[in-house]
Amino acid sequence: NAGVMQNPRHLVRRRGQEARLRCSPMKGHSHVYWYRQLPEEGLKFMVYLQKENIIDESGMPKERFSAEFPKEGPSILRIQQVVRGDSAAYFCASSPTGSGDGQPQHFGDGTRLSIL
């Protein structure tokens, strides 16, 4: 399966710990997007990255959240000092070009983050 791979699928953290979510895009895709879905809601955009660059982080909370997409390896969404409100499903998507040209984004199966 050459789809978008996210790991772990489930992650449990205690309040104050750090959460690291990983995403490997589809082969040949250099554009990565992170979304968050709270229960009973749609997906909310967080950040858009290309290799080694953050293109748009307008959906990222100002504190505790960061994202990277290094030259080698997966994209990482990092949440420091997690709080109960961070509990959600986090989805990563990738596309071969920027979605401004109508190319669909392809999604992974998400990481379900639970904060105790």
Next chain:
Amino acid sequence: DQQVKQNSPSLSVQEGRISILNCDYTNSMFDYFLWYKKYPAEGPTFLISISSIKDKNEDGRFTVFLNKSAKHLSLHIVPSQPGDSAVYFCAASGPSNTGKLIFGQGTTLQVKP
């Protein structure tokens, strides 16, 4: 500020009949509209899209209609099948050079055998 809205949380139809899912938007600068289907514990799967310069796009059992003056689009599934039961999300992208998709809240479709 909900720029993309799906006002029907759920829809139930009989197998073989038509399913019509609706979506409204507020930003006239959107370039593309996309529909995704999502099963529980899985990621959204792309179904079909339409450019803002078109009013219809068809792919097999799926047709999307766009009414720009009303800022409204709809997804028609005909004939509906039990395997179509899922949550359907409408999403919008643009204006150009922005990468993000803006999603509606989703509509849960149940197709009864």
